[in-house]
Amino acid sequence: MGKCLAVTISPPNSSKNSFNPKVLIVDKDEQISWLGILLFNDIFNGEHHLVLNDNGNGTTAFKQYENFTGMLVPLLKTKLEVNTKKGFELMNEVLKELAEKN
Template sequence: MSKLIRTEILINVSPKKVWTILQKFEDYPNWNPFINLIKGDFKVGNQIKVTITPPGSKPMTFKPKVLTYKFNKELSWLGSLLFTGIFDGAHKFELIDNGNGTTTFIQSENFKGILVPLFKNSLEKNTKNGFELMNLKLKELAESK
């Protein structure tokens, strides 16, 4: 079973400017309403620590593995509940250079595993709302500097 949550927003600055904000993980508690913490060495293959607080939910901390770190383009990780196959989430931030000084920011997560049907409604509502709130704050912060 799988469930994809995907959001996007147009940000009126270059991908470089968006990237600068996105990769400063130590600043997340100051502006990010969804991802409260990212700690660790964000290099492909490394395990990091992430805490999220979806709207209407309690904070959740997990230790995903970094999948991608492509400068000015993409960050992603894969987290699992207990062990692989139960409830896995591949989270991704993508920055698309529109060639006109703007960036399309895409935030997505592909959930897989036997427990996905159990969490489907919460994912569609709370997790997606968390993505959208983060996207709006990222846009606001990027465009205000």
């Protein structure tokens, strides 16, 4: 925790974006989360969570979500609700396909 990651995202209909979020939580086999900050704190922050839940029947449920805060969020609301959401959905589909191969 506290270390930075190198992350590159390419949401549909948006430019590729690279950033170095700070790791907040690493809970082996359960969750990882990080905080990305654009320029300065409270301008545009994204706290991203990737969570695995054991269903108790040999399967695992995956949940991905992000909480956006900061002054730019209202200006980027439509882009976040459309492009970013679609990017998450596409990523989830690929993860599902890869997980089901094994």
